[in-house]
Amino acid sequence: MKLVLERASELPLYRQLAEQIREYIRSGALSPGTRLPTVRQLAAEHGITRLTVQTAFNELQALGLVESFVGRGSFVAEKPPVALTAPLKLREGAQPPPQWFSQTLFADMLRLADHPDLISMVSAIPEGNAIPLPELQRQLKQAARDISAFMYGPAQGEPELREEIAHLLLDRGIVTSPDTVLITTGAQQGMDIVLRTLATPDEVLVVEEPTYPGVIELAAQRQQRVVGVPVDEHGIMLERLEEVCKTYRPCLVYTIPTFHNPTGVSLSSERRQQILQMARTYDFYLIEDDVYGFLSYREPAPLALKSLDAEGRVIYLLGFSKILAPGLRLGALVAGNGLLPEILSTKRTSDLTCSPILQRCLSGYLRKRHLTTHLQKLRHFYQERLEAVCGAAEIHLSGCGWRKPEGGLCFWVNLPQGINERDFYLEAAERGVGIMPGRAFFPQLRHEAYMRLSFGSNPPQRLIQGISLLGELLEEHGRRRLALASRAGRAVAQVV
Amino acid sequence: MKLVLERASELPLYRQLAEQIREYIRSGALSPGTRLPTVRQLAAEHGITRLTVQTAFNELQALGLVESFVGRGSFVAEKPPVALTAPLKLREGAQPPPQWFSQTLFADMLRLADHPDLISMVSAIPEGNAIPLPELQRQLKQAARDISAFMYGPAQGEPELREEIAHLLLDRGIVTSPDTVLITTGAQQGMDIVLRTLATPDEVLVVEEPTYPGVIELAAQRQQRVVGVPVDEHGIMLERLEEVCKTYRPCLVYTIPTFHNPTGVSLSSERRQQILQMARTYDFYLIEDDVYGFLSYREPAPLALKSLDAEGRVIYLLGFSKILAPGLRLGALVAGNGLLPEILSTKRTSDLTCSPILQRCLSGYLRKRHLTTHLQKLRHFYQERLEAVCGAAEIHLSGCGWRKPEGGLCFWVNLPQGINERDFYLEAAERGVGIMPGRAFFPQLRHEAYMRLSFGSNPPQRLIQGISLLGELLEEHGRRRLALASRAGRAVAQVV
Structure with a gap:
């Protein structure tokens, strides 16, 4: 050229x-x-x-x-850009997204997720009904009474909120002092500042395969080397992790050990012990993303990996988006072992500090012990949705592989062989159903096709309707494949 | 070893x-x-x-x-750690800061800035009295009415706020569409995401010398190469910048062209034209930090550099901490020219988005045109303080070099020869006065000694009192130097 x-x-x-x-x-x-x-x-x-x-x-x-x-x-590009939203009517007054926003598939998906006429199972988020609005409004008003909430607060976060979070973490088996807690803008910022503090782009970051797309996008932005380790029904596969450790000497392993996104599996208690031992042997640190840890539906959730961490090898991340309200943009990071000063310095260079107004709103809410009651309600609320999804999957997704998760907000589906994920995703959108295609969850391209259905943001009836539409689409794909195969058979017959 | x-x-x-x-x-x-x-x-x-x-x-x-x-x-370390706060009484119930927080001088200073018994001229921040509390409370309550404020919003920011900001920027001479505006967690995050998006650590970032310490700390965190270019009374010195361009081929130049922090000078209109021409010639982009641009005290402020930017070479940063309330943690970035998609992607990987609650509170405030009235009040409020500082400096800082700034919140003082900045800073703190030592503003160590006095957060009487205490300390230093010189003279006499 x-x-x-x-x-x-x-x-x-x-x-x-x-x-x-x-x-x-x-x-x-x-x-x-x-x-x-x-x-x-x-x-x-x-x-x-x-x-x-x-x-x-x-x-x-x-x-x-x-x-x-x-x-x-x-x-x-393989084909001229597809007008993704063409078959859907834009709601009166809604503005079309600016054109440049459609540059990546991930951005496309996020855009699609917001479309009002779509049965969107794209994002793992709650819906409005699941947010305790009156109580949050009350706490926000209370927080705004004091002028100091409108000033800068400490970079590490409001002391009262750090205390409340240390208290909350007892429920996850973590006994720690408020001094080890740093308030972040959601778990995403926790991830970002840990990576920036502890890994140069040429050091390897290990992630599960599949994993949360936000960590893949973050690594891509940093041009960070990423290596994936597969997950089975007991979580990350440790013999594979050990091979990776020997080959790449990673400095960080990012894991979602409880109600993994997207597969829904939890790391077995045996592997929890082993991975901590490996962290010591191979001198790496673990980032534990525990944003789903409070969302258990059947048995009590396994305690956090951090609860077993005697040596300070685990940096623990929590977020309030899945369990309270994404709009608060608050999360927390727990790190000991001399790591916190550097991490705090990165937080300060990133955005100085989180808003004291929102932090005090959250700490007021937590101090009143509202979260415990709210979580009980939330578990019933989401469990009902999960049951609806599983029931519909039994009927409509019979040709697919899936496993009922014990917690979290994600339902992971292995699509039948021969399906192109991107086409499936586009066709589903045309029929009014939003899904997350599997490729978003893998750091490398894969041959097998998957989709993730998030069941948090739709009532049961709508979930069932969405899955039934996906079932129709799958059947159609099946018929097309059969027709293709029979044509191919004829073609072969003629040649022979 | x-x-x-x-x-x-x-x-x-x-x-x-x-x-x-x-x-x-x-x-x-x-x-x-x-x-x-x-x-x-x-x-x-x-x-x-x-x-x-x-x-x-x-x-x-x-x-x-x-x-x-x-x-x-x-x-x-040169000497065992100094118990910085020992001579000051901790207020009843105030917790001592955790030990690890004292690791850097910058952190020390921020810690000191919060000390209740100190006349702190450390941070360039407003005080509570300068914040329009009732109106912000009203807007916050209004924003919290809608459940959607508690959900995720668009990564780029709330459309209403982007519109209001595009409107506000007309006052700085910038005519732009809301599509080019990205909402950030203060100007600090704007800086961070621009650097992360547009410069790898091995590419050179040019800054003014002196400059805002936050950009130096940020560069250090990234291990970014930084080169400083001196500032004179007309702003950054362009012949020096040109030499730097030829030697280092920088990709980004960070500048505070209006009411520069810490010197208070503004870039002359001639140099504004020239620097844009240089950006084109040497193929670099400018980051314009305009957080003080609305705080002019005598004549109208020079229009933003961005207002002259026909080619999209300027990435413009605004913050609401100095002109409204730091606790909102909101700012904005303006970029055109195909740069925004990448910058937006970095914002998304950093923390997904800013809180819609706070964004709507701010957009409500701006929509009612409250800011214009507020800024008028604020200018009088700060101007009175600036006059107090200048008056006191005439009397008490006679051996020092300084220039009256035309806007902003910073008063920059060249200390007499022979003064050790760090000692001076520690001794001032012991007498109950907080200053920012000059070294915080330089990417490299300097021989000349400076201090920055921020006049935003104390009433005139307290500022005068603080400067008079600094005057006493300077006199004492003068006497000590004389005594040393005379002892040295005697010593020489004896030897001879």
């Missing part, structure tokens, strides 16, 4: 670059699926900054001409 | 490391001021992770045995 950039031109460099690549694509000189040179390569080759190249690529992505994939690079 | 680490030992590796270095320091084998090997070196030499070494260093820092400096490394 020959590119000519003129610094003297009126046209900015990035635009010159974008227009020339666009011409190559239009003319067919670069065919669909062709891998483009990396940002770094183009920058070096033409003596321009990576920023200029990245800006050009962004333009091409926004136009739907180029697709970028985590860890694989940028490619000429 | 010989270190023996036993993996089979009961003692964790980091602790073995810390205890052996501690022993070397105690025994005197490592003398004060000795530079320690880097984390990377020790990790490589002993086949352990950097995390283990860093944890050991953190322990030693917490004990006051080791000091770390931005960009220079870690050293054996």
Whole structure:
């Protein structure tokens, strides 16, 4: 690909670059699926900054001409951009999303998740009914009485909230002092600041396979090396983890040991002991994401991995989005062992501190012990939904593999062989059902097809309706495959 | 330095490391001021992770045995840790700060800034009286009425708030669409996500010298290469910037062109044109930090650099901490030119989104046009304080260099020759006055001594009292220097 950039031109460099690549694509000189040179390569080759190249690529992505994939690079798009929301009516007055927002599949999914006419099982979030509005309003009003709530607070978080969280963590088996607690903007920020503090991009981060997409996107943003370790019905597979440790000497292992997202499994108690031993042997730290730990439906939830952590190898993350209200944007991180000062310094450089107004609202809510009652209600509320999903899956997803989770908000489905995840996702959206395609959960591309159904944000009837529509779609796919196979059979017969 | 680490030992590796270095320091084998090997070196030499070494260093820092400096490394501490707050009485019931929090000078200063008995001119923040509490309470209550405020909002921010901000920016000369606005957790997060999106740590970030300490701390956290360019009475010196551009090919230049922190100067209109031209010539982007832009006291403030930016070379940052209330933790970023998608993706991986509750509170406040009236009041409020500071400086800081700023919250003082900044800062604190020592504002150590006095958070009388105490301290330093000089004279006389 020959590119000519003129610094003297009126046209900015990035635009010159974008227009020339666009011409190559239009003319067919670069065919669909062709891998483009990396940002770094183009920058070096033409003596321009990576920023200029990245800006050009962004333009091409926004136009739907180029697709970028985590860890694989940028490619000429396979087909012209699909008008994802075309078959759905936009609600009166709702604004269409800005075009550039549709650049990645993940962003697409989030956008789709908000569409009012969709039965969305995309995001693992509660719905409005599950939020204790009057009590939160009361606490917010109370918090706003004091002018000091409108000032800066300590970077580590409000002392009262840290105390309440230390108290709450007793329910997860964690005995710790408020001094070890740092308040974060949700568990996502906890993840981000731990990664930034403890790992350089060239050090390996180990994740489960599948895992929470937010950690994959975060690693991609950091250009962090990620290695996945498969999960079976007892959680992360330790013999595979050990191989990875020997090969890559990772410094961090990110895990969701309780009600894993997306599979719903929990790490067995035997493996909990073993993984801590491995952390010591191979000198790595564990990030325990426990955002679903309070959402158990049958037996009491396994205690947190952190509760067994005598040596301070576990950095524990909690969030209040799944169990109280995402709009508070609050979570907590627990770290001991001399790690907290560095982590706190990263928090401070990230955004100084979380809002004291919201922190005091939450600490007031926790101090009144409202959360215990709320969690009891929430467990019944979600369990009813989970039962509806399992019942509907028995009937409509008979050709798929799935396992009933014991907690959390995720229902993980192995789709029948031969199904293309992306097509399935798009076709489901066209029929009015939002799902999360499996590829979002894997750091590398996979052959097997999966989808995640989140059952938190729809009432049982709507979940059943959604799964029945997915069942119809699966049947249709089955018929298409049969027809293809029989045509292929005829073709073979003619040739022979 | 010989270190023996036993993996089979009961003692964790980091602790073995810390205890052996501690022993070397105690025994005197490592003398004060000795530079320690880097984390990377020790990790490589002993086949352990950097995390283990860093944890050991953190322990030693917490004990006051080791000091770390931005960009220079870690050293054996010069003297045993000073009990900074000893001469001040802790208010009844106030908890002492956890020990590890005192690890860096910056953290020390922030801690000191909160001390109730101190005349603190440390932080550039408003005081409670300057916050329009009743109106914010009303807007907060209004925002909390709708359950959707407690859910996730769009990553880019609430559309209503982005509209209000686009409208507000007209006052700074910026004509832009709400689509180019991203809501951030204060200007600090804006800085952080721009750096993370647009610069790898090995690319050079240019800053003014002196500059806002938060950007230096952020760069240090990222191990980003930073190069400083001096500021004169017309702002950043462009001939020096050009040299830096030729040598380092920076990708980003961070600047505070209006009411610069800490010097209070504004970039001249001629240089504003020139720096944009240079951005084009040398292919870099500008981060314009405009957190003080609305705080002009005499003439109208110069319009934002962004208002002249035809080519999309300026990423503009705004914060509401200095002009409304830090506790809202809200700011905004404006970027065009295809940069926003990547920046937005970094925001999403950082913390998903800002709280819709607080965003709607702010947008309600802005929609009612309360900010205009508030800013008028605020300008009078701060101007009175600035006049008090200048009057007191005329009398008490006669041996120092300073210039009256035209806006902002910072008063920058060049201390007389021979004064050690750190000693001066500690002695001032002992007398009950909090200042920011100059070194916090420079990416590299300097010989000249400075201090920054922030005049936002104290009433005029207290500011005058604080400056008079500083004057006394300066006089005492003068007397000590004279006495030393005369002793030195005698000593010389005796030898001769």
